[in-house]
Amino acid sequence: VWPGGAQHDPGGQEGRAGVCTALLGEGTAQLDKVAYEEALADIAANLQTWATVDQRGASLAVLPKHAERGLDLLADTVLRPGLRQADFDRLVAQRKAALQAMRANPSALAGRLQRSVAYGPAHPAGRVATEASYGALKLADCQADARQLLPDGAQLWVVGAIDRPKLTRMLQARFGAWQGKAPAVALPGPAQLRPGRVFAVDVPGAPQAVVQLMHPGPTLTEPGPWQPDKARATVADYEATNVLSAILAAGFSSRINMNIREKHGYAYGAGGGFQYTRDGGAFVVQASVRTDVAGLSVREMLHE
Numbered sequence: 001v002w003p004g005g006a007q008h009d010p011g012g013q014e015g016r017a018g019v020c021t022a023l024l025g026e027g028t029a030q031l032d033k034v035a036y037e038e039a040l041a042d043i044a045a046n047l048q049t050w051a052t053v054d055q056r057g058a059s060l061a062v063l064p065k066h067a068e069r070g071l072d073l074l075a076d077t078v079l080r081p082g083l084r085q086a087d088f089d090r091l092v093a094q095r096k097a098a099l100q101a102m103r104a105n106p107s108a109l110a111g112r113l114q115r116s117v118a119y120g121p122a123h124p125a126g127r128v129a130t131e132a133s134y135g136a137l138k139l140a141d142c143q144a145d146a147r148q149l150l151p152d153g154a155q156l157w158v159v160g161a162i163d164r165p166k167l168t169r170m171l172q173a174r175f176g177a178w179q180g181k182a183p184a185v186a187l188p189g190p191a192q193l194r195p196g197r198v199f200a201v202d203v204p205g206a207p208q209a210v211v212q213l214m215h216p217g218p219t220l221t222e223p224g225p226w227q228p229d230k231a232r233a234t235v236a237d238y239e240a241t242n243v244l245s246a247i248l249a250a251g252f253s254s255r256i257n258m259n260i261r262e263k264h265g266y267a268y269g270a271g272g273g274f275q276y277t278r279d280g281g282a283f284v285v286q287a288s289v290r291t292d293v294a295g296l297s298v299r300e301m302l303h304e
Helices: 016-024 033-042 064-079 085-102 106-119 131-135 139-147 164-175 238-248 255-263 291-303
Strands: 046-051 055-061 208-217 270-277 280-290
Touching: 016 046, 016 055, 016 085, 016 139, 033 064, 046 064, 055 064, 064 164, 085 106, 085 131, 085 139, 106 208, 106 280, 208 270, 208 291, 238 255, 238 270, 255 270, 255 280, 255 291, 280 291
Parallel strands: none
Antiparallel strands: 046 055, 208 280, 270 280
């Protein structure tokens, strides 16, 4: 896991972290996309590369008996990625097409705009990728990003049926010569909220409306190695907050789901909970409801 995700994309290149991290998982210098997938399938391994708003990572799940081969593939993915032009072009084209399809999907639009509302459209965490920002990306950008995925500043997590000496030996054999410091990333600062409290997106002809209530929430942070000077701060009542979330919105038996679904039949389900990032938190409740009861659904959520 490396520091730096979507909120650290350069201005005008929103979507860069997502595209470039996905490209890592499209093959290695020796294995193209098809051969790479076949090699993973041969050992029933799942290897994912991913980017969130503030992190990027590569994750491997593999049977212990195939750990050696799985780690070979993980090492090649991280240290010797293929980064082929054809794969890059396909990933960009897929994301542009997804933006087109999203225009008729209220749920997708709500998810896309959530952070823009929570942080403000000018805040690094509130910016969203567009067709123009995807079009501004070049393969050279992803090649540059890959060169910055270095061990000093990264974190490694291993969970499974394997003892530490054996694991250390396997990792040392594959990553022992890997050196370098990952670039430092800065937290983007406080939210720059949009003026107003009610936000609407018109999706003509949509049979459902997505209703989403948001409120600033507590911050839950653990300082990583890239934040050595950041004070350790945790939610003092974390367990109580989780119980609160379960009672109010998280889970089938929550009050909001019992109201919106069971009592009124406005939706198949409604719920939510707390979302934590290193620089802020939010409480979000959401439901996809019949368009004609969108206002009534908001009233019932606020009632609960």
